[in-house]
Amino acid sequence: MRLKLLGTGNAAGVPLYGCHCNHCITARGRNDLRRGPASALLEIGKKKYLIDAGLINIAEKYPVGELDGIFLTHFHPDHVQGLFHLRWGIGETIPVYCPPDSIGCADLFKHSGILDFKPQKKFTAFELDNLCVVPLPLIHSKVTFGFLFEYRNEKIAYLTDTKGLPPKTIEWLRENPLDLLVIDTSYPPEEDGKGHNNLTETLSIHHQLKPTKTILTHISHDLDIWLTKNHAQLPESVVIPRDGSIVFPCLINE
Numbered sequence: 001m002r003l004k005l006l007g008t009g010n011a012a013g014v015p016l017y018g019c020h021c022n023h024c025i026t027a028r029g030r031n032d033l034r035r036g037p038a039s040a041l042l043e044i045g046k047k048k049y050l051i052d053a054g055l056i057n058i059a060e061k062y063p064v065g066e067l068d069g070i071f072l073t074h075f076h077p078d079h080v081q082g083l084f085h086l087r088w089g090i091g092e093t094i095p096v097y098c099p100p101d102s103i104g105c106a107d108l109f110k111h112s113g114i115l116d117f118k119p120q121k122k123f124t125a126f127e128l129d130n131l132c133v134v135p136l137p138l139i140h141s142k143v144t145f146g147f148l149f150e151y152r153n154e155k156i157a158y159l160t161d162t163k164g165l166p167p168k169t170i171e172w173l174r175e176n177p178l179d180l181l182v183i184d185t186s187y188p189p190e191e192d193g194k195g196h197n198n199l200t201e202t203l204s205i206h207h208q209l210k211p212t213k214t215i216l217t218h219i220s221h222d223l224d225i226w227l228t229k230n231h232a233q234l235p236e237s238v239v240i241p242r243d244g245s246i247v248f249p250c251l252i253n254e
Contacts, residue, residue, distance in 0.1 A: 001131075001151040002043040003158075003180070003248040005241050006055060008217050009035025009224075010186050010196070011078035016221040023225050032253075036243055037078045038160050038218040040182070042071075044131050044151055051147070051158055058082035064091050069128065070115075072098040073160055074144035075105040087113030097126075097133070099145045120145065123172065136169045138162035141195045148176065156248055157211075160184035160218045163195050165205060178211035180248045185216040188226040199223065206238060214238045215247045 014035040015024035027033040037054025048062070050070045055061065059082075073079055075098070083096075087108070093116040100119040102109075109117065120126065120135045122145065127133070130152070135145040139162050146159035146169070155176055159165070161184050165173075183205060186196035196218060197205070206214045214237060219227070227240050234240070239251060246252040 001149065001154050001156065001248060002246065003156055003182070004041045004043075004246045005182070005215070005217065005243065006039045006041055007036035008038060008219055008241050008243050008245070010218050010220045011037065011076075012221060013037065014219075014221050014224050019221065021225070023228065024221070032242055034243060035219055035224065037081075038184075039079075040158060042149060042156075044129070047129065047131075049128075052079040052160075053082040053086070054078045054080070055082045056085070059086045059089060064089070067094055069095045069097060071133070071147050071158075072096055073138070073146065073158075074099060074140060074142045075101050075103070075108070076142055076161070077105060079161075080105050080108065083108060083115060087111065087115045089114050097135075099135070099143045101143045123168070134172070136172060137166055138169070139164055139166060139195075148173070150176075154179050154249075156180045156182070158182045161186075161196055163193075163197060164201055170205075170208060173209050178209060180213050180215065181206065181209060181211040182215045182217050182247065184218040186218050186220045186223060188223050191222065199226075203235075203238070206235070212237065213247075213251075215241050217241070 015027040040051040042049045047068045093114050096117045122137045125134045132150040134148040138144040149156045155178050185202040187193045187198035189200045
């Protein structure tokens with residue numbers, strides 16, 4: 001099982017449009033400092049699964065037949081915007097495993113094209129070949145699922161967007177010790193944002209679940225600046241990734 005983070009930013013991203021702070025000025029000239037919409041690629045052998053679809057160039061990045069499925073955490077635009085172009089393709093359908101959100105986003109359900117939306121039930125496991133997937137409810141302004149992926153006794157949880165975790169989700173994850181936790185961390189410790197964790201909340205979850213590694217994602221402009229100045233304060237088992245980082249089985253910054 002291999003997990004690569006394609007994007008690690010929140011909806012606004014880094015650099016922030018219109019911002020002329022030193023951090024953003026530097027990021028405009030360095031691709032390695034940019035943060036695009038939070039998304040990932042999960043590879044199981046020759047199978048490839050996209051986690052969230054905020055990248056607008058999905059159709060160019062993944063040729064026909066290369067994606068075996070897409071896991072959607074929820075239907076906010078920064079997590080589905082890449083599907084609006086992809087859906088008009090031709091050929092085999094692409095399964096999209098998603099929460100049971102009857103509203104969706106704009107007309108994606110009405111005109112789904114080659115996308116085959118498959119709403120899932122919370123805590124109800126399903127299997128794709130030898131990959132076991134469990135949708136886990138999160139706390140957000142839209143119905144949102146995180147996903148627990150298990151393959152050959154390796155367990156990864158991908159949890160974004162969320163403000164804390166529901167008690168039953170915490171209980172489930174405590175009973176299934178994680179090799180890797182990828183979790184929404186949008187704000188610095190002193191900020192109390194709606195619908196997303198700040199760093200203090202993420203560290204509390206990290207200490208409760210005790211994964212081998214915790215990876216931050218959905219990072220905002222303000223948190224990125226805070227982390228640049230204060231990264232040494234984090235526990236060794238809590239990692240700040242970059243766009244393109246391979247975070248499992250080991251951390252590699254491409």
